[in-house]
Amino acid sequence: MSGPEPTEIWERFSPAYEGQLERLTSALSELGFAPAIGGAGSEDGExxxxxxxxxxxxxFFHHLEDPAxxxxxxxxxxxxLREWIIDSWISGQQPLE
Structure with missing residues (x-):
């Protein structure tokens, strides 16, 4: 943490972090993904x-605790955000047959 309380967007439990997590999972759900959160307590982070x-x-895979x-x-x-998800993960993919 950067101080006695989590405040940065990459620090778990900070208001900014929790808001960003909610925003990201909502966007993914709206685009047809089934988001799940993992890695809590691991060295690699959530x-x-x-x-x-x-x-x-x-x-889709994205680290939440990496500052960059x-x-x-x-x-x-x-x-x-929606365009990035579409361009990076959905566009150009072929459906399963």
Whole structure:
């Protein structure tokens, strides 16, 4: 932590962290993913993993406690967040046959 209380967007239990986690999981759900949170208490830190329900080969994965990753997500407005998820994980993928 950066101080006696968690305050930064990458520090678990800070208001910014919890808000970003909610925002990310909501966007994923709206786009057809099934988000799950894992890694709590591990050395690698907490992450969001989400399987795309239309094509289970597509799996979103993002570390929440990495400062660079947290800053990146927070730099995106809601529209840009959705576009990033679509461009990075959904576009160009072939459906399962």
């Amino acid at each position: 992450y969001v993993r989400a399987v795309y329900l239309e094509n289970e080969r597509i799996v 990753d947290a800053r990146f997500i927070s730099s995106l407005d809601d529209r840009a």
